[in-house]
Amino acid sequence: AQSVTQPDIHITVSEGASLELRCNYSYGATPYLFWYVQSPGQGLQLLLKYFSGDTLVQGIKGFEAEFKRSQSSFNLRKPSVHWSDAAEYFCAVGARSGNTGKLIFGQGTTLQVKP
């Protein structure tokens, strides 16, 4: 079955500390991979995406993610967290072929930033 697992429901980090959010997926073939962020009461904003090529992808707001095929993982990282990064983060996968309107999302990780 196709699924996305975000093992950490809630993470708290201090401002200025580094961050890593984990994402593992189960899919028939290598999918397209995404990280979205959602602030309270808001929709989803795309942070970054992986389609092909370099397995380390850069996104907005200083985020990066690394695709590891052997581990079926796509972990999100940021070297220094800012208070404004506090939000809900979702990892998602989608099919490479055909009509890709269907994404499968993980349950999300809530990030809290301590001053």
Added chain:
Amino acid sequence: DAGVTQSPTHLIKTRGQQVTLRCSPKSGHDTVSWYQQALGQGPQFIFQYYEEEERQRGNFPDRFSGHQFPNYSSELNVNALLLGDSALYLCASSHLAASGKPNTGELFFGEGSRLTVL
């Protein structure tokens, strides 16, 4: 360039009622997908519309139906509302790649319509 817009932003209904949610896609996009996001959960795919037809459907009952208009805007209808239908309903738009071109698969989301069923 307007992004994806949804209306209404909030609404309250009672059990058994019907609701219609609306979505206008990002300029240049021709495909609309709808997602349901229950509290504390990730979004779940309901269905997708392209060329005014439902193209893909997730695991949702027939009470959930939709429509796409010639201007690419879309509606989501839910009949016989249940308490469990309370959620944030997200619309996402994309552009279906022309035949022979790679499909980037990127979706742009609206801010959602929050439905509360009492």
